[in-house]
Amino acid sequence: MPTPEFTLGPNNYGKSGVRLVRVGRESSRHDLRDLTVHTALSGDLDATHYTGDNAGVLPTDTQKNTVYAFAREGVGAIEVFAERLARHFVDATPSITSARVQIEEHAWTRVGDHSFTRGEGGELRTTEVVYGGGAVRTAAGVRDLLLLNTTDSEFSGFLVDEYTTLPETDDRVLATAVTATWDYAAEAPDGAVYDSAFYDHAFTRARGALLAAFADTYSLSLQQTLYAVGERILKTIPEVREVRLSLPNRHHYLFDLGRFGLDNPGVVFQAGDLPYGLIEGTVRREAA
Missing domain, CATH: 3.10.270.10 (Urate Oxidase;)
Structure with a gap:
């Protein structure tokens, strides 16, 4: 004991x-x-x-x-x-x-x-x-969904201190491996039945909303993209009450070809590995 x-x-x-x-x-x-x-x-x-x-x-x-x-x-x-x-x-x-x-x-x-x-x-x-x-809590989601935009992403106006070396950019490659998890309400607001047909259809629609939000959003930060994705899923699936997202920033650095006498008009990049930025957040439906 x-x-x-x-x-x-x-x-x-x-x-x-x-x-x-x-x-x-x-x-x-x-x-x-x-x-x-x-x-x-x-x-x-x-x-x-x-x-x-x-x-x-x-x-x-x-x-x-x-x-x-x-x-x-x-x-x-x-x-x-x-x-x-x-x-x-x-x-x-x-x-x-x-x-x-x-x-x-x-x-x-x-x-x-x-x-x-x-x-x-x-x-x-x-x-x-x-x-x-006697209660059931159900969450669904996707992990390691690789997404990349070759443009329509920038990052500027951020806080600068004595240790800041990152230059501002008005055009960058934005790449991530999305982990998204969404929670279903205990009782569906529209009377839906939580069966296999519902879950399969809801997953397809939620994944589609995620992809569309990533593609449609002109990104000023990965945080902005995160919110846009969560918001789009909530708008698409009324039975979802909140979306949790984890978006690692898979950096792509413009490679300096000047040392070889070549220009690089945004076509050759070095894909980064470690370390990486990690953006996480939750987007919730307002309580009625």
Whole structure:
């Protein structure tokens, strides 16, 4: 048992990195789903921490097996699959009061009825579902969405002190790898049903809004672009209550060709790596 001066704080445990590939063979035109699933459970687990009593612990290996077993009946939208898993872990396990399920979907591009291609890394569709106390909280999003504007971006008028060396620019390459997460309201304001069809359609529309905002915005700062993206998603999807964004600034430096007797009218750049600027923020819908 705990000593008087110490107590156990918030805790959870689960299985991370469950790699699941499901092939749908309902017709000769196969369907391919490629997911990475992470589970995290919390509840009445004091005994296992204080004394090693594991009577209330659902093994992480069991959690992994449950992911594969549930996939046998289909996946649907990753938001729906995550909720199915979260509800099961809580409803079927007396000691567990809350479950968080995170999923990343790796996109494959179809090149035939049963042939697909995918580059290494790249964009991921994401979700996080938390179920506990009878309530469900669902977030969706995208990670590592590479975007680049070759112009219509500048950066000037910034604060200058004795350590500032960055020159102002009225034309620059703006590149980033967007991580965006949007939270759905507990109850859809327009009476929408949160099913697979809704989530898939909402994701397509939100991603489209993100791309359009990035392309349409004449950027005076990456912060301005961040707000424009969040605002566009909120305007497009009424069920979304807030958007969280992380935009690393993938710098592109105009390379000095003057030493070779050549000019460089904004055509040759050196892509930077480390360090990089990181712009993060949340855009919220005003409470009614």
